[in-house]
Amino acid sequence: MFRCHGYAAASPKAPLAPFSFERREPGPNDIQIEILYCGVCHSDLHRARNEWGGTIYPCVPGHEMVGRITAVGSAVTKFKVGDTAGVGVMVDSCQRCENCKDGLQQFCEVGQTETYNSPDKHTGGHTYGGYSSHIVVDETFVLRIPEGMDLAAVAPLLCAGITTYSPLRHWKVGPGQKVGVVGLGGLGHLGVKIAAALGANVVLFTTSLGKSDDAKRLGVKEVVLSTDADAMARHANSFDFILDTVSANHDINGLLQLLRRDGTLTQVGVPVEPQAIHAGTLVGKRRNYAGSTIGGVAETQEMLEFCARHGIVSDIELIAIHQVNDAFERMLRSDVKYRFVIDMATLPAA
Ligand SMILES: NC(=O)c1ccc[n+]([C@@H]2O[C@H](COP(=O)([O-])OP(=O)(O)OC[C@H]3O[C@@H](n4cnc5c(N)ncnc54)[C@H](OP(=O)(O)O)[C@@H]3O)[C@@H](O)[C@H]2O)c1
Ligand SMILES: [Zn+2]
Ligand SMILES: [Zn+2]
Structure with a gap:
């Protein structure tokens, strides 16, 4: 010892x-x-x-x-x-x-x-x-x-890199897809960079409008204030995939409604309290509500090589x-x- x-x-x-x-x-x-x-x-x-x-x-x-x-x-x-x-x-x-x-x-x-x-x-x-x-x-x-x-x-x-890379790869995020990232913190900002490098059109959902300029610099196409119901409604039924990185309790049903048919919202943030989900929001468009945690060793190495190739840190x-x-x-x-x-x-x- x-x-x-x-x-x-x-x-x-x-x-x-x-x-x-x-x-x-x-x-x-x-x-x-x-x-x-x-x-x-x-x-x-x-x-x-x-x-x-x-x-x-x-x-x-x-x-x-x-x-x-x-x-x-x-x-x-x-x-x-x-x-x-x-x-x-x-x-x-x-x-x-x-x-x-x-x-x-x-x-x-x-x-x-x-x-x-x-x-x-x-x-x-x-x-x-x-x-x-x-x-x-x-x-x-x-x-x-x-x-x-x-x-x-x-x-x-x-941690933050592999936790966002793994679900983006697992749910096959790629060019032309409309992808949401919820929360611009440690995980969220790497999720934005990686999703943009995979070719997706990335939309950020944030509670901090002051982060908008940074979000654009990181690769976001559009910033949405998640507490603005009208702004949220304009994106209804349009997302292929949403990655939720939020660390605290928040309204997940409002985000699920933004998924198109068969779209998936994957939770990587782990708020302390259980979150209520309206089944109707899922069944109406065969939406998926999923979770993901970090990634395996080989995938973590792959993520590091991917980030090196794309200049992501x-x-x-x-x-x-x-x-x-x-x-x-x-x-x-x-x-x-x-x-x-x-x-x-x-x-x-x-
Ligand atoms: N699944 C896994 O393997 C894994 C791995 C690592 C971390 N995590 C979990 O992921 C979560 C995020 O970690 P992090 O290190 O990225 O945290 P972080 O840097 O604190 O970022 C979290 C972001 O969530 C948003 N947010 C915070 N409170 C909110 C609220 N009440 N309503 C809506 N949005 C809120 C904020 O973004 P805006 O200012 O843009 O709104 C904040 O910057 C934590 O729960 C952590 O434990 C999970
Ligand atoms: Zn971590
Ligand atoms: Zn084992």
Whole structure:
């Protein structure tokens, strides 16, 4: 075991604060990474504050990290010391069930090991995430960062990027389609960039009209204020696909009515409360209401290559780690352009 330092929440109401803990020495298949940058995902906030229930404390959040490899196990073949590497939302899975065999480790039947807040089969404790100095991960779950990408701005691709890329690909978004993205935050702004790169005509639904100019720069064709009933009605029955990234309760029925026959609204945002759906809205036009979570390891690598080819990284605001509690508050106010990324060089030594 070796000593790491990071930032943890000690309880649902406690701000994140410096915290030291142990990680395992790298085993034969493991890679040890010094973390350089870690994105701040809204899931980190939901989890640190126990908004979904089930948070294990102390909670070290963070599942969008990029770093430098400082050690590799004897059986590691894909990476060497000094390489840059990425780690996302998962660090392990059973690797034997049907879903794992299909490369869909995010749906592991046994339960994937999430980067934080999962049982840690090596230590007997629970996993700690990327708001920390180092991480040790089986090489199967380590991503290669394509040459030349900005390392801080690539970090959010490891969760926000794959979470939007995977459903856009699964529901075959492509040229000529009318595609809605709901919410221009971390996920939403990458959803816009990726959908536009896939050739779709992207419409943004937002509660923040002040983001309109940015939205156009990111690739949006039209911005709709989702609280303006008339503006919404003008788009009735016209969308092939809508990706909903909203983190809080909101009116989903109003969005479902904008789908054309057989259209799909896919939820990737995970509001805390259950949402009421009118069945009539679905049956009337054979509409689909669906969900999606991150993506498998191979698809995450594919997403990174896709983003490298299309010049896509996250728009970020780089922060020092002591600013993370303020970043959480700003995220709650939808005041983020468009992902906070922690510069881990600012982590105080233990
Ligand atoms: N499924 C997965 O695998 C997965 C992965 C990552 C994250 N998530 C979840 O996805 C959600 C978004 O994460 P994020 O990191 O992108 O969060 P974020 O950066 O905070 O963005 C969320 C956006 O939602 C909009 N919004 C916020 N409150 C709203 C409200 N009351 N009504 C309507 N719109 C509202 C805002 O956009 P506007 O200002 O444009 O309205 C806001 O910027 C979270 O619930 C997170 O846990 C899921
Ligand atoms: Zn996330
Ligand atoms: Zn499995």
